[in-house]
Amino acid sequence: MSKPTVGIFGLTGCAGDQLVILNCEDRLLDLVALVDIRDFLMASSDNQTECALDIALVEGAVLTKKDADALRAIRKRAKLLVALGSCAVWGGIPAMDRGMDRGPMLEEVYGDAGAGYDSQAAQALHEVVTVDLNITGCPIEKEHFISAIASLLNGDAPLYPKYPVCTECRMRENNCLLIERGLPCCGPITVAGCNARCPELRVPCIGCRGPIGDANPASLLAVMEEKGYNREEIVNRLRMFAPQGAPQ
């Protein structure tokens, strides 16, 4: 039986999720034995750029018309399209400036040349094409990627946590940075899956995995204001990875 064909692609982003895949080290050979990777520019210069794919994995956000065209072309080739990482799932850090006037920002950075740039407000993949599966994280967790591939090969939908980082943080028996030390931790509204990596190191969560489904940012905002933080500073923090979920 032929192996499922796979393509791995990057739009505008840091390529960190593709690096996570390449860093799967001991499991990479098992992965390559199970699937036929046909198109993966970061790993190979010999790619089949037009073949049909069973699974397309796409990282990065849509920030240009070129990104949007590339994503639509990938969608046409693929039976299943997986969004990889917070930029692909939520828009991520590039989407922080959504709602702001783009013209002056381009001029500020590129001067007169800015007007000619192919640049638009960042969009998550699902805002442009149909997405079959989201794997969030900045970057994604290796285990989530491996389990997603294993589940897809078995015809199952992979299961990811639906609870907040606070749950993992409490399971690790950490003292709460927000309540006990008054630090601006976004754990209560951020989807778990990182095993509370930052609070474990006494660093407040900045929400890099994106919001949980029933996030209540207004409530977290009120707690942080009680702790003496300025509203604008908090809103900017909450907007950093998933501006759609943040209070205005």
Ligand code: SF4
């Ligand atoms: S430190 Fe942050 S993640 Fe941990 S319990 Fe407190 S608010 Fe939640």
Ligand code: SF4
């Ligand atoms: S604790 Fe928060 S910022 Fe740190 S890895 Fe987890 S989701 Fe990201």
